[in-house]
Amino acid sequence: MDELISDEELVTRFPGHTLTRDNAAHYRGRLAHRLVINRCGDCGTWRHPPKPVCPACWSWNIVPTEVSGQGSIFMTVFLHQGPPAEGVDYTTPHPVVTVALDEQEGLRFTSTVVGAAGDAIRIAERVELDWIERSGTPLPVFRLASTTAGSSAAGTSTSAAVTEAGR
Numbered sequence: 001m002d003e004l005i006s007d008e009e010l011v012t013r014f015p016g017h018t019l020t021r022d023n024a025a026h027y028r029g030r031l032a033h034r035l036v037i038n039r040c041g042d043c044g045t046w047r048h049p050p051k052p053v054c055p056a057c058w059s060w061n062i063v064p065t066e067v068s069g070q071g072s073i074f075m076t077v078f079l080h081q082g083p084p085a086e087g088v089d090y091t092t093p094h095p096v097v098t099v100a101l102d103e104q105e106g107l108r109f110t111s112t113v114v115g116a117a118g119d120a121i122r123i124a125e126r127v128e129l130d131w132i133e134r135s136g137t138p139l140p141v142f143r144l145a146s147t148t149a150g151s152s153a154a155g156t157s158t159s160a161a162v163t164e165a166g167r
Contacts, residue, residue: 007019020050021052030137035066037064037103038051038065040057040059041062043056043059046104048108049061055158057059058155067107069128069140069142070101070128071100071109073113073121074099074108076098077096078096082094086134095109095116095118097110099111111139112141113142114143125146126145126147128145130142
């Protein structure tokens with residue numbers, strides 16, 4: 001996918017999301033199935049959610065940088081009800097996880113885990129980045145690392161047509 005997509009097209013591709021100068025690179029990365037998080041170009045500190053200034057050294061030299069998508073589950077919540085969302089079935093609890101990414105202590109990203117039973121999703125379990133389509137746009141999700149050991153590299157779909165409904 002062309003990362004030089006216009007701001008107007010980016011807003012059109014992600015309706016309902018608040019896009020800003022600080023997070024536009026993250027959403028452009030999503031279109032290319034790359035998880036992009038801001039990093040300070042001076043001291044190397046990662047920052048998510050995106051902010052215009054480094055929290056460690058106060059530098060304005062913020063560089064959107066791809067992360068590996070590997071980490072450990074830091075926190076998990078199972079939703080039993082919620083607003084209607086494409087691909088979310090509340091008849092079984094829907095997992096929402098915050099993953100501590102390997103790039104830096106304290107760097108976390110929140111999404112869901114696909115392809116695993118609820119009782120297998122536990123704190124400290126290793127996960128890897130994967131992608132699904134939801135509402136016509138790429139969504140970064142995680143799979144338990146134990147389920148991807150024999151599959152393709154992290155960051156690529158383990159199935160040619162992974163969909164939220166197929167989890």
